[in-house]
Amino acid sequence: MITDVDIALVGGGGAASLVLAALGRAGVDGLRVAIVDPVHKRGQDRTWAFWGEPGTFLDPLLSASWDEVDVVTPARRRVLRLAPLRYAMLRSAPLYELAAEAEKRLDAVRVTAPAGAVQDDGERVTVTGPDGVPLVRAGWVLDSRPRKPERPGLTTWLQHFRGWWLEADRATFEPGRAVLMDFRTPQPERGISFGYVLPVSDRFALIEYTEFSPATLSGDAYDEALRAYAGLLGLDLRALRVREVEDGVIPMTDGPFVSRPSPRVVRLGTAGGATRPSTGYTFSAMARQADDIARALADGRPPVPAPPYPARHLWMDAVQLRALDRGLTDGVAFFDRLFDRNPADRVLRFLDGTTTWREDLMLMASSPTLPMTRAAFEHAVHRVRR
Known part of the structure; x- marks a missing residue:
């Protein structure tokens, strides 16, 4: 029998997890919720870095935060004091755990299957599987599955990166300050490259190589770039262990993302325009979307967030x-x-x-x-x- 709910979250990653956490904080009663995703997200599968004022629900979840960061060019090292803001790092596991707690309190239904079409008749929305079999019927669908812009933009670049989580046996990193952008990396013919460093402690840090450019690199090229950047930082990789590797590709485009493709379907995350075209940053806009949705539902209004950016x-x-x-x-x-x-x-x-x-x-x-x-x-x- 098809599951019938008030809200269906299609996709269970960061955007959906933030919505669940926000619903848990808002104390919405009697809301029937379903999550449709073939994978139940758990563990450390990604890292978000963002800035904002301290004192939010995220504070206990953070791996680290910094009141000042470095921006480095070949000519100078600039120390940026961020007050009243701070730069913060959130690994995925604590957010997934918080979302799971909210999911349990809401008595949400989890449909562990891939979603196919989303059919909106103006009053209810039916989510089907790839085979066309109905999975969920909902009053509203919040769809965070990645998708391309509605049409190509004038410019389409990518933020693409690889990061190494490095562990040392002795004090190696400076935990009090992060490197936001280090432009001493060799610059591509068409694009921008930089490294950055997010230290969790004096013995554990994420170092990453990032490019803003039209195309991705091979895996070996990212590793070569990371080895070169570690050399710039004066790190001896022979004395360090690579505990984890993170890769990612994020769109940077002026192509339009349609956040509300039909009356009762709302897109979230990158599909809903939360990725900043000029930088690829996404997390803060996703968090705003989630808070808007939770407040609207608590007030009995449609769960339609404000546009992510002016x-x-x-x-x-x-x-x-x-x-x-x-x-x-x-x-x-x-x-x-x-x-x-x-x-x-x-x-x-x-x-x-x-x-x-x-x-x-x-x-x-x-x-x-x-x-x-x-x-x-x-x-x-x-x-x-x-």
Whole structure:
């Protein structure tokens, strides 16, 4: 017999886990919930790094947090003091455990099967399996499965990376400060590369090599880049153990993601536009979506979150991506200038989508005027042709 619920979460990763946790905190009573996913997420399968003010429900779940970070270029090392914000690292296992606790309190139904089509008749939504057999019928569906933009953008890049969790037998890392971006890595012909370091303790840290560029690398190329970056940091890999490896590919595009494809279907996470086009950052926007949904349901309103980012920020991102893709501005110089001419918290709040109009104008004024103007013109022409 088909399961009938109020809310069906299609996909059980980070976005769905944040929604479950938010529902648990909101104390929504009598809500019938189902989760449709072929895998019940557990353990450490990924790491999220994000910034925000301390004092949230996430604090007990964090592996580490930092009040200051380094941004490094070949010319200088800049120390950014982030107050009133902080930079934080959350590994997936504690969030999955919190979501499992909320799932149990809500008496949610788990359908351990892949979802296929989502059919919305305007009053109820039916989620079928790949074979077309109905799995769940719901009043609302929150779908966090990855998908491509509705149509291609003018610019499509990727944030792609590999990270090593390194363990040492003696004090090796500086746990009091993280490296946010280290641009001393060799720069690709088309794109930007950087390394970063997230230390959990003086003997355990994540070091990662990241590129913003149109295409991914081979696995050997990531490993080679990581070995080179470890050398830049003065690490002797012979004295360290690689405990875990993390890989990822995140879209960076000005192509539009449709967050509400039908009246009772809402998309979350990257599919719902939570990934910032200019950087690939996603976590903070997913958390806002989850909080919006929980508040709406607690108030008896439809579970429709606010747009993850203001329209003007998406336009600014599109212009930046165009300028980088066309080689109109140097990527390392762009980010160096951005942090040099703005307080760190303004830049980070912009990347989170929470700056004001006035702050956005100040950020635009700090960017290279002629290249960005040309990129804005090309983007406008593209939009008109579309």
